[in-house]
Amino acid sequence: METVKVGMREFRADLAEYIASSTPVAITRHGQTVGYFIPTRGQGEADLAALKKASETLDKLLAAHSVDIEAIVTEFKTARRQAKKPKALGE
Structure with missing residues (x-):
């Protein structure tokens, strides 16, 4: 996977774009790499799967206790x- 090199100021200025991207970024200061930003993907899918599982569990519990939603x-x-x-007044 290709890495893009950007200066620290540019990285801060365009942070939202880098977060939305799937490309890793090498952050430089005075031409020297000082860190890397590696965006993650798939976390939203894992969160959604966990919420679906929790919803199914809640539905089963409500049904087991005959709760009228x-x-x-x-x-x-x-x-x-x-x-x-x-x-x-006075309450």
Whole structure:
């Protein structure tokens, strides 16, 4: 894989572009390489897989305990509406 050499100032100025790229970057200072930035890929896919697994586990737990999700959502919405209402003086 090809590495791009850039100065430290350029690296800082264009950091968002380097993060979005899949190309490793050799960071230089006064012409000498002082470090490397190696972007990672696939982490988002691993996070998504973990969230899907957690969702499946939660679905199984809710089903095992006969939890009515619609009732919970309704209760949550009611609690939010009540929390947003301005309180009367003396409450």
